[in-house]
Amino acid sequence: MVFSACQKLDLEPKGILGQPELFGNEFGVKKYFTGIYNNLPIEDFNYYGNNNPSGGNAFRPDNYWEAGKNSQGNCSGEFFNTWQGVNNGGFGYWPYDRIRDVNIFIQDFPTYKSKFSDAAYNALMGEAYFLRAFFYFGMAKRYGGVPIVKTVQNPLSPKDSLEVPRNTEYDTWKFIYTDLKFAIDNMPATSEYGRANKFVAAALMSRAMVYAGSIAKYTTYMNYGSEKAYTAGLAGIDPGKANEFFQYAVNAGKLIETGSYSLYTKNYPDKALNFANLFLDASSTENIFVKDFDQTAPHNTRLRHTYDALMAPQPDMSSFVGAESYPPFDFMELYEMPAYTNPDGTPVRFTNRSDIKIDMEPRMKGTMYFDGDLLRGKAFSIQKGIYRNYTGTAADAQRGSNGAPINSGGNRILGGRGWTTVINGVTLNITGAHGHFDDQGGENNGWGAAFVRKYVNPAPTPAEVSVYTSGTAWIVFRLGEVYLNTAEALYELGQRNEAFDYIEKLRVRAGCKVPRPAIDAATTNIGTINKANYPYQIEKSLQFIRDERERELYGENHWWWDLRRWRVADQVLNQFRPRVLSCYYVASEGKYIYLDETNRINRTWSANKACFYEPIPGGEIQKNSKLLPNNPLY
Numbered sequence: 359m360v361f362s363a364c365q366k367l368d369l370e371p372k373g374i375l376g377q378p379e380l381f382g383n384e385f386g387v388k389k390y391f392t393g394i395y396n397n398l399p400i401e402d403f404n405y406y407g408n409n410n411p412s413g414g415n416a417f418r419p420d421n422y423w424e425a426g427k428n429s430q431g432n433c434s435g436e437f438f439n440t441w442q443g444v445n446n447g448g449f450g451y452w453p454y455d456r457i458r459d460v461n462i463f464i465q466d467f468p469t470y471k472s473k474f475s476d477a478a479y480n481a482l483m484g485e486a487y488f489l490r491a492f493f494y495f496g497m498a499k500r501y502g503g504v505p506i507v508k509t510v511q512n513p514l515s516p517k518d519s520l521e522v523p524r525n526t527e528y529d530t531w532k533f534i535y536t537d538l539k540f541a542i543d544n545m546p547a548t549s550e551y552g553r554a555n556k557f558v559a560a561a562l563m564s565r566a567m568v569y570a571g572s573i574a575k576y577t578t579y580m581n582y583g584s585e586k587a588y589t590a591g592l593a594g595i596d597p598g599k600a601n602e603f604f605q606y607a608v609n610a611g612k613l614i615e616t617g618s619y620s621l622y623t624k625n626y627p628d629k630a631l632n633f634a635n636l637f638l639d640a641s642s643t644e645n646i647f648v649k650d651f652d653q654t655a656p657h658n659t660r661l662r663h664t665y666d667a668l669m670a671p672q673p674d675m676s677s678f679v680g681a682e683s684y685p686p687f688d689f690m691e692l693y694e695m696p697a698y699t700n701p702d703g704t705p706v707r708f709t710n711r712s713d714i715k716i717d718m719e720p721r722m723k724g725t726m727y728f729d730g731d732l733l734r735g736k737a738f739s740i741q742k743g744i745y746r747n748y749t750g751t752a753a754d755a756q757r758g759s760n761g762a763p764i765n766s767g768g769n770r771i772l773g774g775r776g777w778t779t780v781i782n783g784v785t786l787n788i789t790g791a792h793g794h795f796d797d798q799g800g801e802n803n804g805w806g807a808a809f810v811r812k813y814v815n816p817a818p819t820p821a822e823v824s825v826y827t828s829g830t831a832w833i834v835f836r837l838g839e840v841y842l843n844t845a846e847a848l849y850e851l852g853q854r855n856e857a858f859d860y861i862e863k864l865r866v867r868a869g870c871k872v873p874r875p876a877i878d879a880a881t882t883n884i885g886t887i888n889k890a891n892y893p894y895q896i897e898k899s900l901q902f903i904r905d906e907r908e909r910e911l912y913g914e915n916h917w918w919w920d921l922r923r924w925r926v927a928d929q930v931l932n933q934f935r936p937r938v939l940s941c942y943y944v945a946s947e948g949k950y951i952y953l954d955e956t957n958r959i960n961r962t963w964s965a966n967k968a969c970f971y972e973p974i975p976g977g978e979i980q981k982n983s984k985l986l987p988n989n990p991l992y
Contacts, residue, residue, distance in 0.1 A: 381463070381470045387482050388553075390463065394489050395553070397456050399496030400649050401915040402832035403663035403813075407433030408442050409449035416449050422660060423825050426668030426682045434918035435963035437683035437810070438936045440800025444965045448500055448972030453493045454507065460490040461510045477546070484544030488559045491537035495566050498534060499919060500972045501989065502527035502573075503592040523984040524974075526591035528599060531570035535606055538563040542610075547617060551650070557617045558647040561835035563610035564843040570595065571603035571850060572923040579893040579925055580970060586987035593971045593989050604847040611844030619646060619837045621867050629869035633724025637813045638830060646835040653829030662826040669810045670823065671792045672802050674736040678824045680802025683810055685726050685912075686936035687954060688887050690808065692909050693722035694871055698939070698952040703751035705951035711741060711790075711941050714807065714952060720869030725912055726808040729790070729941065734820050739790035740804050741950075742940040744771040746781060748951060758940065758955030770942075772796040781945045794940065796958070805957065806938035812913045838864060839916070842907050849900050854879070858899070861906055868910070875902060890929035922970055931965040967991060 380386040399417060401407075407430035410419035419425060431437035433445055463486045471479050497504045505522040506529065513520070525533070541559035549555035574595035582588035622644040625632035636642055655661035664678065672680030696717045698706050708714065712730030715723060727733060729740045746769050756762035764770070771779050773788030774797035780786070789795055792804045815830050841860040848857035854877050862874040881895040886905050907920060921927035940955045971989035979985050 377466060381467050382473050384478060391485065394456060394459055398492050400834055401430055402649055403665045404660055405430060408445040423664040426664060429683065430915040430918055431913055432683055435931060435934050435936060436689065436917045438686045438805050438957060439683050440959065440961065444931055444963055446966050446969040450975035451496060451500055452975050452978055457490060457493050457507060458510060460486050461508065465510050480544040481546055484541040485554055487537040488541035488554045491534045492562060494530065494534050495562065498530045499569055501974060502971050503530045506530065506533050521982040521984045524592050527593060528591060528595045531603065534566050554647065557614050558835060560610040560613045561646045561840055564607050564840050567603045567607035567610065568843045568847050569923045571600045571607060571847060574600035574603060576894065576925040582990045585990040587989050590987065601851055604850045607843050607847040611840050614840050619643060621837060621863060623867065629720035630723035633721045634811055637833065638815055640831060644837045645833055646837065648831040648833050650831045651829045653827060657826060663828045664825050665813055666815050666823045666828045667825060669814050670733060673820060674791060675734045675820050676823045677821050681809060682801060684805045685808050685810060687806060687939040688937055689908065689912060690939060692905050694719035695722060699752045703753060705752045705953060707947065707949040707951060709949065711950050721909065725812050727811045728808050733816055738792050740807055740941060741790035741793040742942060744779065744786060744788055744943045744945055745769060747946045748944045752953055755953050774798060807941050807952065810913060838910055842910060846903050849903055854899060857903065861903060864910055885926060885930055888930050888934050890926060892926050892929060925970060927965040927969050928967045931963045934963040935960060
C-alpha cells in the first residue's frame with residue numbers, strides 16, 4: 359500500500375460520530391439510544407418464542423415473518439397450531455454488549471453535563487437507567503441471578519478481573535428495582551412518542567416486581583433441595599422477601615394512576631368493538647409505552663410485520679399463506695359465554711351458527727372472531743361437519759373420536775375445503791368457507807369455532823394483507839396490565855377487597871355480567887387450565903385473578919411467563935392437549951350444535967421442571983467459569 363506523505367492518517371473518517379457528537383447534544387443522545395431501544399427484549403409480533411432455527415436470535419430473527427409460527431402463544435399452547443412446542447431450555451439471551459453500551463453512556467455522559475439543563479440531563483440519565491433495567495429484566499426472568507455489571511470493563515484488563523460471577527437472584531431483582539427507581543425519580547411525566555418517561559419506568563417496575571414477588575413466594579415449592587444454584591441463592595429468593603417486591607409493584611401501579619392514563623372506552627357502548635380497537639388505536643388513553651411499526655418503511659425490514667396475514671384465512675381475508683394460530687377452547691371457556699350443553703347433557707340447539715355469540719362476554723368477542731363476524735368485506739363461515747341425526751348427549755360424541763358410535767356409519771360427515779354433500783336432495787357445504795378441513799393440516803385451517811381478533815387490523819383489503827405488510831404497533835405496557843399487576847400484588851399482600859377494586863374496573867370495561875365476584879378465600883390446588891395439580895394451595899379468588907389476567911391479556915405474550923413465575927408451568931403444560939369447540943349442522947333438525955372435542959391430531963404441549971430457569975449459555979460458561987453453578991436441573 360502506498361500513502362502520500364502529505365496526508366494526515368490520524369483523521370477520523372467522515373460520517374463517523376464520536377462521543378462529543380453523540381453525547382454533547384440531545385439529538386446525538388437520541389441517535390445513540392435509538393440503537394439500544396431497537397434491541398430491548400420486547401416480545402412483539404416478530405419475537406420467536408422458540409429459538410430462531412435459521413440463525414440470529416429470538417428478538418432479531420432472520421426469517422422473521424415466521425415468527426407467527428414460532429410465536430410465544432404457539433410455543434406455550436395459548437394458541438393452537440401444528441408448528442412449535444414448549445422451549446424448555448431457552449436460546450441463550452445474554453445482552454451484555456447492549457448493557458455495555460448503556461454503561462458507557464452512564465459513565466461518560468457526566469462529562470457533557472454543562473451542555474444540558476439540569477432537567478434534560480437528569481431525564482437522559484434516567485432514560486439510560488430504564489434501558490439497563492429492561493435488559494436485566496429480560497435476563498432475570500430467564501436465569502434468575504446474573505452478573506451485575508455497572509461499570510465499563512476494559513477488555514485489556516487481566517482475565518480474572520473480567521470474569522464477573524453471578525449475583526444472587528434477590529440482588530438481581532433488587533438491582534432492577536434500584537435502576538427503575540432512579541429512572542422514575544429523574545425522568546419527566548411525558549416523553550417523545552416511543553421513548554420512555556417516568557410512567558413507562560413505573561410500568562416496567564409494576565411488571566418486574568410482581569414477577570419477583572411470585573418467584574420469591576413460590577420457588578420453594580419446586581423442591582430443588584441441594585441443587586447448588588438454589589442453595590447459593592442464584593435461583594430462588596427467600597420467601598420472606600416476597601412482600602417486599604409485591605409492595606414495590608403496588609407502589610408503581612399507584613404512581614401510574616397519577617398520570618393521564620385511563621382504560622380505553624372510546625367505542626362505548628359497543629364494548630366488543632371497543633376492546634378490539636384498543637389494540638389498533640394509536641391514540642388510546644390506555645397505552646403507556648408502544649413499539650412502533652411502519653407499513654411505509656422499506657420492504658423486508660423489521661419495521662414491518664406479518665401478523666395480519668398469519669391470523670386470517672386465505673384467500674378471503676389474506677393473500678399470504680393464511681391463518682397459523684387459533685384459540686383453544688380451554689382459553690375460550692375462561693370467558694362468560696352461553697351454554698352449549700343443556701342440564702340434561704344434550705347439546706343446545708342453535709338456529710344459526712353465529713348464535714353462539716348471544717350473551718357472550720363482549721371482551722371475548724373483541725378478542726376472537728366467530729361465525730358471522732365481518733373482516734375485510736367477508737363474513738366468517740365456521741363449521742366442522744354435519745350430523746345426519748344427533749340423538750343423545752354431548753358426551754356420546756366422545757370428544758370427536760372416530761370410534762364413537764354416533765360418529766360412525768356415515769352419521770357424521772367431515773370434509774375438506776369447498777366439499778359438499780347431498781342429504782335428502784339438498785346440497786350442503788360440509789365445513790363452511792373457514793371451517794375445519796379434515797383433509798388439511800395446520801396452515802390456513804380453522805381448528806375450532808374462532809379465529810384470533812386481537813391486534814388484527816380490519817382496514818386493508820385481502821390483496822394488501824401479505825408478508826411484511828403490517829404496521830400495527832405493539833403495546834409494550836398498558837394500563838389494563840398494570841391494574842392486573844396491582845390487583846395480584848395487593849391480594850398476595852392480603853388486601854383482598856382493594857385487589858378486586860381493580861378487577862372490577864376491568865370487568866366493567868369487558869362487559870361482564872358479574873363485574874365483581876364475591877371474595878372466596880377457600881383454597882384449592884387445582885388450576886383452571888388443564889385442571890393442573892399445583893404444588894401448593896391457592897385461594898380461589900387469587901386463582902380468579904390469575905384467570906382474569908388471561909382473559910384480559912390473551913395473546914399478549916404474558917401466559918408463558920406467568921406460568922413460570924407462579925411455578926406451575928410443568929403442571930399446566932403436562933401433556934396439555936388443547937380442546938376445540940366444534941360446530942356441526944344437524945341435518946334432520948335444521949339446527950346447529952357445538953361440541954367440546956379433543957384436537958384432531960392429539961397435539962400436546964409439555965413443559966418440564968427444568969423450564970423455570972433456563973441454563974446459563976454454555977458459550978458464556980466457557981469464557982467465564984465463575985458463572986457456575988448452572989441453574990437447577992442442568
